[in-house]
Amino acid sequence: MAEPEWMNEVRALVGKEYGRVYGWDPVNLPMARQWAEIMGIDNPHYASGEVVPPAMLQVWCMEGPQTNHYPPGSTTENPYEVLKLIEAQGHPAVVAVNSELEFDRYLRPGERIYYTTRLDAVGPEKTTALGTGYFVTLVMTYWSQREGGDEKVGQLLFRVFKFRPTQAAQPAAVVSEAEARPAPKRPAPGISDDTRFFWDGARAGALLIQRCKGCSALRHPPGPSCPRCHSFDWDTVRASGYGKVYSFVVMHYPEVPPFEHPNPIGLIELDEGTRLVAQLVGVRPADVRIGQRVLVEFNRFEVGAPGGSDDIVLPQFRPLPETAAAAAASEVR
Ligand code: ZN
Numbered sequence: 001m002a003e004p005e006w007m008n009e010v011r012a013l014v015g016k017e018y019g020r021v022y023g024w025d026p027v028n029l030p031m032a033r034q035w036a037e038i039m040g041i042d043n044p045h046y047a048s049g050e051v052v053p054p055a056m057l058q059v060w061c062m063e064g065p066q067t068n069h070y071p072p073g074s075t076t077e078n079p080y081e082v083l084k085l086i087e088a089q090g091h092p093a094v095v096a097v098n099s100e101l102e103f104d105r106y107l108r109p110g111e112r113i114y115y116t117t118r119l120d121a122v123g124p125e126k127t128t129a130l131g132t133g134y135f136v137t138l139v140m141t142y143w144s145q146r147e148g149g150d151e152k153v154g155q156l157l158f159r160v161f162k163f164r165p166t167q168a169a170q171p172a173a174v175v176s177e178a179e180a181r182p183a184p185k186r187p188a189p190g191i192s193d194d195t196r197f198f199w200d201g202a203r204a205g206a207l208l209i210q211r212c213k214g215c216s217a218l219r220h221p222p223g224p225s226c227p228r229c230h231s232f233d234w235d236t237v238r239a240s241g242y243g244k245v246y247s248f249v250v251m252h253y254p255e256v257p258p259f260e261h262p263n264p265i266g267l268i269e270l271d272e273g274t275r276l277v278a279q280l281v282g283v284r285p286a287d288v289r290i291g292q293r294v295l296v297e298f299n300r301f302e303v304g305a306p307g308g309s310d311d312i313v314l315p316q317f318r319p320l321p322e323t324a325a326a327a328a329a330s331e332v333r
Helices: 007-013 029-039 054-061 081-088 172-180 196-203 322-332
Strands: 017-022 093-103 113-122 131-144 151-165 208-212 234-238 242-251 263-270 275-279 293-302 311-319
Touching: 007 081, 007 113, 029 054, 054 093, 054 113, 054 131, 054 151, 081 131, 081 151, 093 131, 113 151, 196 208, 196 234, 196 311, 242 311, 275 311
Parallel strands: none
Antiparallel strands: 017 113, 093 151, 113 131, 131 151, 208 234, 242 263, 242 293, 263 275, 293 311
């Protein structure tokens, strides 16, 4: 299918390099320490202050709370101009789909970092469950300023889908036809040999936590080796199912069927100490509270493509009534 004429302007931008965006501050230990604290990273490797966590790469050149407030000398060009062009043609929605960081080496305190941006690719028109639009890929290259030539230290690939939402674009007659189709099913989770026990457990009505046989540490999400003692031997323990809301988000947009919206998702801290992400049920999103006592329940869902017959049992968490919550808390102590 031939592309619309307005895409010529978009295609002409592919490959364009955008100028430097500088960091406000050099790589420094106070920011690294605060970042590690917020992210829950307690790695003695970083405590010496010789190097900073690689995953902070993007942090050093962020604008801060004020939009488009970059240090003097930074480019005034907008590396996202291509998104404006696509938006002007009736594709208002955007969702980030990939963010891939690559690190060439560790950064050390005192280094001055900047990045440049290249519009790497704009894909052909694609129709997804969300709508019809274009995948746009930008690559940010990070540099350390040095006498005698700046050094590349890492890269960020950032891909977004700029699209026209399915429902908003359809005339009423087409929407009713869409409504007549079988309801979409939940996407199936990726299940590997490392994680199968968890899903099998849920199917049997048990919330299982992986336990290291070397040092007895519990861990979640499941993985092949113990992050504490590196043992590959493990078994599982059955959780009580009680926990509390450690944190949560309420998903408002994009609205992806078959999920209900707004959709409250909890980071649940089990009484055994591990945390897992799960949907909250039986509670209005506005009533979710951090610290709320919750109890697991297991619910079956059909998954996969329409017409498929696969199903999955998901652990979900329901807030306990206040009095029951108090009783459950004392029972655990
Ligand atoms: Zn261990």
